Amino acid sequence: MSATTGRSDEVVAGAIFRDGRLLLAQRVGPPELAGLWELPGGKAEPGESAEAALRRELREELGVEVAGAQRVGAGVPLAGGRVLRAYRVELVSGEPRPLEHAALCWVDADELERIDLVPNDRVWLPELRARLRD
Numbered sequence: 001m002s003a004t005t006g007r008s009d010e011v012v013a014g015a016i017f018r019d020g021r022l023l024l025a026q027r028v029g030p031p032e033l034a035g036l037w038e039l040p041g042g043k044a045e046p047g048e049s050a051e052a053a054l055r056r057e058l059r060e061e062l063g064v065e066v067a068g069a070q071r072v073g074a075g076v077p078l079a080g081g082r083v084l085r086a087y088r089v090e091l092v093s094g095e096p097r098p099l100e101h102a103a104l105c106w107v108d109a110d111e112l113e114r115i116d117l118v119p120n121d122r123v124w125l126p127e128l129r130a131r132l133r134d
């Protein structure tokens with residue numbers, strides 16, 4: 001993607017909070033990430049906003065409708081030139097189901113500390129923890 005379209009080279013990851021818990025999803029692959037937990041999401045398409053990418057990815061992966069996109073923490077450069085960014089999103093409708101993940105879970109602040117996160121996602125721990133302890 002060219003520099004003029006900027007933020008389309010993005011992997012968006014959605015943080016959904018409910019009742020003092022954060023939704024995590026367990027990856028099925030690639031082998032080095034299989035079994036680890038992440039914020040559900042995926043690659044934005046060229047020209048797609050982060051909010052639209054989150055709506056599309058979370059519909060595909062969880063079968064839910066979400067709205068909003070409020071940045072959480074720092075961006076993480078990925079191999080291949082993309083940047084991984086986390087966004088808080090609001091659950092509008094539907095109950096999340098693991099349509100493309102091995103499993104889903106809702107964690108509180110203590111469980112978030114102990115769960116095996118995808119290594120890149122650890123950078124967001126302080127902000128995620130703070131939100132869970134609000």
Ligand SMILES: Nc1nc2c([nH]c(=O)n2[C@H]2C[C@H](O)[C@@H](COP(=O)(O)OP(=O)(O)OP(=O)(O)O)O2)c(=O)[nH]1
Nearest residue numbers: 011012013038039040041042043078084118120121
């Ligand atoms: N979705 C997601 N991807 C993450 C997180 N942390 C992290 O390092 N990644 C990496 C793993 C992958 O290299 C990349 C996104 O991959 P993905 O498999 O979710 O993307 P996608 O849904 O668009 O999948 P595909 O079409 O390429 O199969 O970002 C995270 O919290 N959520």
